[in-house]
Amino acid sequence: MEVKVLEGVFDANRKKAEENRELFRRHGLLAINLMASPGAGKTSLIERTVALLKDRVRVGVIEGDIASTVDAEKVKAHGIPVVQINTGGACHLDAAMIHQALDHLPLPELELLIIENVGNLVCPAEFDLGESLKVTILSVAEGHDKPLKYPLIFTQTDALVLNKIDLLGMSDFDLDVLRRTVLTMNPDVAIFELSCRTGQGLESWAGWLEGMVRRVKSRP
């Protein structure tokens, strides 16, 4: 009985996600679903990415939070379109929330849409938003054992951003173990090592993302 209800929820979400995906396709828009634990650096990565790309790529942002508009205000200061979703307690975004938010964004003018999911390594992985790419951030402060403990999100993600590499000397984080673990679970994942605090490694990430935007735009 409970399983049936859950399948109903996932089915409904899948349909709405397909509608979103079709909208993104029609507008030649790359949509990324950005997921991570609380405090891993989602908003910082968005701010850094927008600062690096905004003269070359037209970016919009959807901010997902359980409560507060702290993040949306930070991102809005960069002068780009931002929509805030407050989930009112829910631990992840779903495709219907995104569908509603899209009404408030100038889709024909955008090339890249960054969706910041709720801070959570578990539930967001289970809900397709219709995104073009999933991007997961892990921070050095969280430890290299996280992919083994939260396997779904690390198996599904298209890119893994390892943030806070300026803390590498301050902890027992083992970069080789992390790379080996993630690549065993997910051999096609693109891995970026960077620090939103110092700026190290950001060019390579932003370059990859811009390449992905161009690829989507050039599709017939």
Place this chain on the structure above:
Amino acid sequence: MEVKVLEGVFDANRKKAEENRELFRRHGLLAINLMASPGAGKTSLIERTVALLKDRVRVGVIEGDIASTVDAEKVKAHGIPVVQINTGGACHLDAAMIHQALDHLPLPELELLIIENVGNLVCPAEFDLGESLKVTILSVAEGHDKPLKYPLIFTQTDALVLNKIDLLGMSDFDLDVLRRTVLTMNPDVAIFELSCRTGQGLESWAGWLEGMVRRVKSRP
């Protein structure tokens, strides 16, 4: 319809939680529900606490994880009873999982039971396990704005452990803002500032916990 189902889930959980609470009461056992984001330091805090207290307090541990037994093996190395719960994908522990795990612990011999919840700042807060106290860890690496963004867990918690204070100089974490925010939401919370890495501040936390154990044991 969906709401009804959820209420059914919460109702069933509440009943099972009361059974657990009664079991703990009968055995004069302090049970703590330890919650935090992935990587905030739940397992490290358990290891440090067990090392400090094990000659004075008889401790048992329930390790909740979505997958893997990494944490249970670390804790087991300290020579105390440990039971692993693998939730198989679920993003939180519930009272029925704890009830089952209790069958595998020598309850009459224990004085303190530490339950490590799944790494998640959202869902665990919604499920009463029957615990005596809720303890939440926030690490400096996560940022001082987290209580505003994940209000439920910070409002409910009996104690807040601020871990990784050795990183205070490495980030823009504002200790005063954190304290003010949390105490406004939750004026009775006990706050401990410590570093599981350096050991700083651990005695004060362990002393408080031991006092709580003694208080429960001395109840008629």
